[in-house]
Amino acid sequence: MIGTALGTVMDGLEPRLVHVEADVSRGLPQFSIVGLPDSAVAESKLRIRSAIRNSGFMVPPQRITVNLSPASVRKRGAGLDLPIAVAILRASGQLPERNGADSAFCGELSLSGNVTGVDGIVNVALCVHRAGVKQLYLPGSQADQGVLLPPLEWIAADSLADVVHALTHPDERKRLSFSENPYVDTYPEEKMSDVLGLENVKRGLVIAAVGGHHTLIMGPPGCGKTMVAQRFPTLLPNLSDGDALACYAIWQAAGLPRKLTHRPPVRMPHHSLTSSGLIGGGSQIHPGEATLAHRGVLILDELLEFSRQTLDALREPLASRQIHLARLGNHVILPANFQLIGTLNPCPCGYHGSASCRCSQREVRQYWSALSGPLLDRVEMILSVPPQRRRSQAAAPAAKTDEELRAAVRQARENLESRPGVKSGIGPILTLDDFDEGARSLLQRVSDNLKMSMRGLKSLERIARSISALESRTAVTASDVEEAYHLKSSPSI
Numbered sequence: 001m002i003g004t005a006l007g008t009v010m011d012g013l014e015p016r017l018v019h020v021e022a023d024v025s026r027g028l029p030q031f032s033i034v035g036l037p038d039s040a041v042a043e044s045k046l047r048i049r050s051a052i053r054n055s056g057f058m059v060p061p062q063r064i065t066v067n068l069s070p071a072s073v074r075k076r077g078a079g080l081d082l083p084i085a086v087a088i089l090r091a092s093g094q095l096p097e098r099n100g101a102d103s104a105f106c107g108e109l110s111l112s113g114n115v116t117g118v119d120g121i122v123n124v125a126l127c128v129h130r131a132g133v134k135q136l137y138l139p140g141s142q143a144d145q146g147v148l149l150p151p152l153e154w155i156a157a158d159s160l161a162d163v164v165h166a167l168t169h170p171d172e173r174k175r176l177s178f179s180e181n182p183y184v185d186t187y188p189e190e191k192m193s194d195v196l197g198l199e200n201v202k203r204g205l206v207i208a209a210v211g212g213h214h215t216l217i218m219g220p221p222g223c224g225k226t227m228v229a230q231r232f233p234t235l236l237p238n239l240s241d242g243d244a245l246a247c248y249a250i251w252q253a254a255g256l257p258r259k260l261t262h263r264p265p266v267r268m269p270h271h272s273l274t275s276s277g278l279i280g281g282g283s284q285i286h287p288g289e290a291t292l293a294h295r296g297v298l299i300l301d302e303l304l305e306f307s308r309q310t311l312d313a314l315r316e317p318l319a320s321r322q323i324h325l326a327r328l329g330n331h332v333i334l335p336a337n338f339q340l341i342g343t344l345n346p347c348p349c350g351y352h353g354s355a356s357c358r359c360s361q362r363e364v365r366q367y368w369s370a371l372s373g374p375l376l377d378r379v380e381m382i383l384s385v386p387p388q389r390r391r392s393q394a395a396a397p398a399a400k401t402d403e404e405l406r407a408a409v410r411q412a413r414e415n416l417e418s419r420p421g422v423k424s425g426i427g428p429i430l431t432l433d434d435f436d437e438g439a440r441s442l443l444q445r446v447s448d449n450l451k452m453s454m455r456g457l458k459s460l461e462r463i464a465r466s467i468s469a470l471e472s473r474t475a476v477t478a479s480d481v482e483e484a485y486h487l488k489s490s491p492s493i
Helices: 044-054 081-091 121-130 140-145 160-168 199-211 225-235 241-253 275-279 308-312 315-320 361-368 373-378 402-417 437-449 454-470 478-488
Strands: 002-011 014-025 030-034 063-069 103-105 135-139 153-157 215-218 297-300 322-327 330-335 339-344 381-384
Touching: 002 081, 002 121, 014 081, 014 121, 030 044, 044 081, 063 081, 081 103, 081 160, 121 135, 121 140, 121 241, 135 140, 140 153, 153 160, 199 215, 199 225, 199 381, 199 402, 199 454, 215 225, 225 297, 225 339, 225 402, 275 308, 308 373, 315 322, 315 373, 373 454, 381 478, 402 454, 437 454, 437 478, 454 478
Parallel strands: 002 103, 030 063, 103 135, 135 153, 215 339, 215 381, 297 339
Antiparallel strands: 002 014, 014 063, 322 330
């Protein structure tokens, strides 16, 4: 007799459905699992035997063969314990066989029969929801991690015995209920509007927020680079429900705490970060900082203190907004649609260009060698911060609040999206239909007279569009192109 059950395994961040088949037949007692199991799945035989026996059921004293389909996909992790145990109980007649496509199971079994949690439960739920599964059985310890995904039912179980009871007594299932608005949207206490002065820098960051432009902030020590970089995420509007859920699922699959929120994620790693920590990797591929910052902001403070190898790993995600990893024959695509904000000093001592600078030209060139030309070409805006001076709060003009700045960014993005072929200013636009005659003429002169790559010219067009949208103009003007050029200009080091 054959028993079936549905489970899932994680392939990078993408879960895959696994059809579990268990066959109990005559022969010497033997327990075999086929279908490319890794060591964690292969060792589950001992856990499953003890869990079934200690839950009050019988392990069939016969030949047990478990097949995990599709056989071509490597099965990793302990989340298949529960569906394998259910399939064996169905094959041995201790649990009635039902429509195997109706329910999916996810959980690791302890020797006592308790069901323990696994990483990525929301990713699992999204996978089975897309497959049309009606119920998902999950560990009771992870009941608070569920989200509303109608018509999928979440059924919590603390042990294998609870799962069997729920399957044989449907009316007594422990169905989870969720709020229709589970999002917790809190804004940081640090606000951009609290920054006195630096109006040009703040305007540049607002433009960067409109178009998602990768930006460097350069200036001497103590000028406020890190302060404004940390406050940049407050300018970003809330994410959509779908993007917020995708970010939540990524963090949960990585085993990191994050509330379900519409606020974009922010990552600010230390400069000792390795390439693997930045883009992900490992024999069992794990997400890196670039993926954890998906749909949000990756802040690299003191950018030139990172190793060149680590920084160059950003070339692909900055261009394609994805990361392609191949490890041990396994190819995984990780999302990495983030916005890069970097801060840096102009030289090792930080005072290049002033009388107090004590760095030689060789030291300055060596310092900047960590930032390769191809990577710098992918950075769209460079903002220079003047030296910090004592600012009088009484003399400062009334600044816009963060709410007003977010509203302006949101409106500008809507203006961009209303233009044909433009999606939040992201992606190559091959036409200049929204440029007036003066803007096209100035753009042509820039192209003819300055040494700028094709990528640089496209970045210039995108920045000009963002400025035009921020000013609520329907067409890009020459003044927009001129301001965009000043924001795009490379540092003279």
